[in-house]
Amino acid sequence: xxxxxxxxxxxxxxVNKHFGPLHVLRDVDLNVDRGxxxxxIGPSGSGKSTLCRSINRLExxxxxxxxxxxxxxxxxxxxLARLRSExxxxxxxxxLFAHKTVLENVTLGPVKVRKEKTAVVRERAxxxxxxxxxxxxxxxxxxxxxxxxxxxxxxxxxxxMQPKAMLFDEPTSALDPEMVGEVLDxxxxxxxxxxxxxxxxHEMGFARHAxxxxxxxxxxxxxxxxxxxxxxxxxxxxxxxxxxSKVLTH
Amino acid sequence: MNxxxxxxxxxxxxxxxxxxxxxELFLISAxxxxxxxxxxxAARVSPVPILRAVGMTYVQVLRNTPLTLIFAFLVFAGPxxxxxxxxxxxxxxxxxxxxxxxxxxxxxxxxxxxxxxxAEAARALGMTFPQVTGQIVLPQAFRSIVPPLMSVLIAMxxxxxxxxxxxxxxxxxxxxxMSERGENQFATLIWIVIGFLLLIAPxxxxxxxxERKWGVAR
Numbered sequence: 001x002x003x004x005x006x007x008x009x010x011x012x013x014x015v016n017k018h019f020g021p022l023h024v025l026r027d028v029d030l031n032v033d034r035g036x037x038x039x040x041i042g043p044s045g046s047g048k049s050t051l052c053r054s055i056n057r058l059e060x061x062x063x064x065x066x067x068x069x070x071x072x073x074x075x076x077x078x079x080l081a082r083l084r085s086e087x088x089x090x091x092x093x094x095x096l097f098a099h100k101t102v103l104e105n106v107t108l109g110p111v112k113v114r115k116e117k118t119a120v121v122r123e124r125a126x127x128x129x130x131x132x133x134x135x136x137x138x139x140x141x142x143x144x145x146x147x148x149x150x151x152x153x154x155x156x157x158x159x160x161m162q163p164k165a166m167l168f169d170e171p172t173s174a175l176d177p178e179m180v181g182e183v184l185d186x187x188x189x190x191x192x193x194x195x196x197x198x199x200x201x202h203e204m205g206f207a208r209h210a211x212x213x214x215x216x217x218x219x220x221x222x223x224x225x226x227x228x229x230x231x232x233x234x235x236x237x238x239x240x241x242x243x244x245s246k247v248l249t250h
Numbered sequence: 251m252n253x254x255x256x257x258x259x260x261x262x263x264x265x266x267x268x269x270x271x272x273x274e275l276f277l278i279s280a281x282x283x284x285x286x287x288x289x290x291x292a293a294r295v296s297p298v299p300i301l302r303a304v305g306m307t308y309v310q311v312l313r314n315t316p317l318t319l320i321f322a323f324l325v326f327a328g329p330x331x332x333x334x335x336x337x338x339x340x341x342x343x344x345x346x347x348x349x350x351x352x353x354x355x356x357x358x359x360x361x362x363x364x365x366x367x368x369a370e371a372a373r374a375l376g377m378t379f380p381q382v383t384g385q386i387v388l389p390q391a392f393r394s395i396v397p398p399l400m401s402v403l404i405a406m407x408x409x410x411x412x413x414x415x416x417x418x419x420x421x422x423x424x425x426x427x428m429s430e431r432g433e434n435q436f437a438t439l440i441w442i443v444i445g446f447l448l449l450i451a452p453x454x455x456x457x458x459x460x461e462r463k464w465g466v467a468r
Binding site: 057058076078081082083084085087088089091093095096097098099108109112113154158159160232 | 336367371372386
């Protein structure tokens with residue numbers, strides 16, 4: 001793995017994106033440092049997921065620039081594939097490969113993309129499954145696992161590529177309430193280990209205790225950003241206060 | 251009943267030669283059209299516009315042309331264009347060209363049953379388009395298209411009889427030879443039907459086995 005410049009790991013500069021008439025990202029500027037955990041919150045339709053997905057170009061942007069580790073995102077082809085292999089991604093709907101076992105899900109990337117030796121990858125994959133607490137499920141198919149187990153397997157799959165950063169796109173939104181904790185525990189552990197993370201979530205508890213910075217998004221703009229203690233105690237904008245009053249009263 | 255049995259036993263060599271050719275035609279054309287059809291399907295879902303256009307044009311032309319015309323083109327027009335293929339290879343090419351258009355559409359329908367999240371997760375890992383297609387999308391697509399795929403292959407098995415009209419001595423050519431030998435036409439046709447039912451049986455078994463094996467994977 002290459003370590004380069006001391007600048008931010010992820011740098012977005014004046015990024016704009018439309019879905020038809022909908023202006024979903026408006027002049028977004030965002031820098032994320034190495035080891036930083038950024039939690040993005042905001043009402044649905046505010047562009048949080050699009051922001052997250054634009055960083056590994058699952059959503060191409062209309063204008064502006066995104067740099068990862070000092071290099072502008074390649075538009076397509078092998079260069080883009082290489083960049084994506086350095087950015088782990090965890091989806092709301094898990095998206096584990098349905099026809100592969102949990103262990104195969106975790107080993108596939110390193111073996112096919114990085115051309116690593118199967119035996120070496122297998123060992124690392126089992127360690128990761130151990131770490132997320134589902135080593136005993138390694139030979140099952142995803143459909144045989146609970147939602148929480150599937151999402152932990154998906155995190156292990158992303159980590160197997162030894163990424164420089166991890167993107168979480170509402171990782172707990174599709175989970176039954178009793179399974180949210182087990183996934184957040186894994187993510188908290190990851191944050192504590194110094195992983196650079198961007199987390200789109202509605203879990204305010206996680207934002208409070210694991211984030212270095214909370215970003216509040218609305219209508220495609222980064223409306224407010226602050227360390228969690230400051231943000232939750234003293235939101236500066238009316239919109240953020242309004243949003244927090246809705247999500248924190250339950 | 252005796253006449254019926256003798257129709258087969260007295261002409262066993264002819265029946266054997268005919269059905270052996272049918273099986274050869276079928277196996278070569280089945281493999282060929284599965285490979286070509288899958289490649290065409292991959293082209294039709296690829297991010298490259300020119301590949302999509304080529305795939306679509308191929309399907310439009312070949313699927314809408316009567317199979318007899320494709321045979322006729324290869325056998326009669328082919329030599330004039332200096333494509334001097336023998337009758338048997340011509341028949342294989344005709345069957346593959348025609349059937350692959352149908353297989354392409356079946357495979358493409360299968361691709362559409364795979365949730366977009368599967369391909370997205372694969373791309374997020376850094377897989378290239380061929381890897382995403384070959385490792386993730388197609389293996390899952392095939393699981394959902396076993397029944398229609400088998401229907402296309404069974405239709406192709408029966409379509410092999412068109413080759414009889416173009417000088418290939420397969421099962422469909424047997425009645426003509428039998429008539430020259432003065433054999434009972436009705437008994438001949440019944441035996442040919444039985445032959446086809448026997449050939450199709452393994453395909454049906456294969457379909458059941460695959461459906462059972464892959465049924466749990468979702």
